[in-house]
Amino acid sequence: MFRVLLRLYLITIVTYSAAIFLIPKLVIQVFEHRYVDYNVEQSRGLQKLIVKQYQRAPVEHWSQVTEQLGRDFAPLKVELLLHQDARYTPEEEQLLAQGKPVIRLGEWGWMAEVSAPINPQFAVKLTIPPDPLDMNLLYWSMNVLIGAALLACLLVWLRPHWRDLERLKSTATQLGKGNFGERTRIPPSSNIGSLATVFDTMADDIEHLLNQQRDLLNAVSHELRTPLTRLDFGLALALSEDLPQASRERLQSLVAHIRELDELVLELLSYSRLQNPAQLPERVEVVLDEFIDSVLGSVDDELENPEIVIDVVLDCSVERFNLDPRLTARALQNLLRNATRYCDKRIQVGVKVCPTGCEICVDDDGIGIPPDQRERIFEPFYRLDRSRDRSTGGFGLGLAISRRALEAQGGTLTAQASPLGGARFRVWLPSVTD
Numbered sequence: 541m542f543r544v545l546l547r548l549y550l551i552t553i554v555t556y557s558a559a560i561f562l563i564p565k566l567v568i569q570v571f572e573h574r575y576v577d578y579n580v581e582q583s584r585g586l587q588k589l590i591v592k593q594y595q596r597a598p599v600e601h602w603s604q605v606t607e608q609l610g611r612d613f614a615p616l617k618v619e620l621l622l623h624q625d626a627r628y629t630p631e632e633e634q635l636l637a638q639g640k641p642v643i644r645l646g647e648w649g650w651m652a653e654v655s656a657p658i659n660p661q662f663a664v665k666l667t668i669p670p671d672p673l674d675m676n677l678l679y680w681s682m683n684v685l686i687g688a689a690l691l692a693c694l695l696v697w698l699r700p701h702w703r704d705l706e707r708l709k710s711t712a713t714q715l716g717k718g719n720f721g722e723r724t725r726i727p728p729s730s731n732i733g734s735l736a737t738v739f740d741t742m743a744d745d746i747e748h749l750l751n752q753q754r755d756l757l758n759a760v761s762h763e764l765r766t767p768l769t770r771l772d773f774g775l776a777l778a779l780s781e782d783l784p785q786a787s788r789e790r791l792q793s794l795v796a797h798i799r800e801l802d803e804l805v806l807e808l809l810s811y812s813r814l815q816n817p818a819q820l821p822e823r824v825e826v827v828l829d830e831f832i833d834s835v836l837g838s839v840d841d842e843l844e845n846p847e848i849v850i851d852v853v854l855d856c857s858v859e860r861f862n863l864d865p866r867l868t869a870r871a872l873q874n875l876l877r878n879a880t881r882y883c884d885k886r887i888q889v890g891v892k893v894c895p896t897g898c899e900i901c902v903d904d905d906g907i908g909i910p911p912d913q914r915e916r917i918f919e920p921f922y923r924l925d926r927s928r929d930r931s932t933g934g935f936g937l938g939l940a941i942s943r944r945a946l947e948a949q950g951g952t953l954t955a956q957a958s959p960l961g962g963a964r965f966r967v968w969l970p971s972v973t974d
Contacts, residue, residue, distance in 0.1 A: 576643045640657075704731070705732065707736075724739055772795065822866075828893070850876075851888045857894070861893055870945050874941060876902060888904075897969055904962040914954070951968050
């Protein structure tokens with residue numbers, strides 16, 4: 541808020557200062573004759589009074605008259621000048637020759653000098669001195685007070701706007717985090733009331749569409765599991781009978797496809813559950829080395845290549861850390877399964893705990909991931925070109941589920957280049973703050 545207020549205030553003050561400096565000069569230039577006539581009328585009595593003082597005295601006493609007038613009219617300066625010595629312009633000399641006074645304007649159109657003709661040779665000039673220092677200080681103090689008043693007005697005007705904009709920003713942030721029931725609740729009387737109404741309507745539509753999508757996905761997934769289970773059971777009964785070898789192989793292939801479909805349905809259900817913001821993570825304190833061992837144990841049973849070596853590097857100042865064991869284990873299992881598909885012979889799991897959180901890196905020595913694909917691989921059903929084959933590429937949901945599982949805990953999952961030459965998946969879980 542203060543940045544916006546400062547910018548708006550600076551623009552206002554600069555505009556105000558420029559207007560005060562330029563507009564009077566422009567107006568005085570355009571209406572100079574009117575300002576001159578006005579000052580002539582205002583000073584006519586003073587001019588006649590001074591001229592009469594000279595006309596009553598002999599010419600040889602005019603110097604004494606000038607000194608006396610200078611003392612009487614101080615701090616105004618009175619000077620007796622010959623027309624040719626006063627450095628008047630030709631226009632001003634013409635006015636004096638016609639018996640008219642000469643006015644020179646100062647700031648804001650006020651009279652700075654006035655010259656009145658005494659006779660065809662002499663003129664008396666009255667010079668108004670500049671304002672003293674204390675008056676200038678008072679003038680600038682008034683400007684400062686005006687600036688402070690403008691600042692106060694801007695603050696009063698901006699505060700409700702800023703409050704409602706902050707509420708709109710907070711609601712947008714909550715929607716981005718998956719809390720689709722959040723609304724601005726800004727009254728229509730607000731200056732951004734129409735914008736807030738449109739935003740809330742958009743949020744209602746998004747929540748409705750996502751709920752429909754989630755319900756449809758859950759319904760379809762559950763409905764698919766029933767016939768898949770029946771098919772699996774029926775094929776298992778058929779395989780229990782004596783069959784020719786070719787028929788048995790075809791049936792076993794069908795069983796593999798059915799189980800692959802069942803696995804896909806489970807993945808879809810898992811992804812759908814992670815999209816539900818109502819299911820908050822349950823963070824508990826776990827012993828890190830035991831937790832990592834349990835995750836590795838669940839993956840070791842699935843290793844098809846016995847030559848793959850999985851190393852664990854622990855760099856922990858503390859042995860325990862708060863996390864959601866179910867979600868974190870699911871994410872790490874998916875990352876390790878992905879590493880086993882694409883590594884050559886080595887996988888390394890690095891765990892590092894610092895006061896701000898826990899970092900877990902899963903590295904492999906495979907061919908890695910191109911930089912322009914390191915963000916897209918977390919999109920559902922997206923697979924790299926080299927993994928289009930289902931036998932190695934899976935369904936394209938594992939990494940998406942891993943990221944969702946970690947983001948639900950306030951963490952992040954990113955893909956990087958690995959020191960081993962392949963891909964690195966970096967998991968970051970922040971510490972729980974009370």
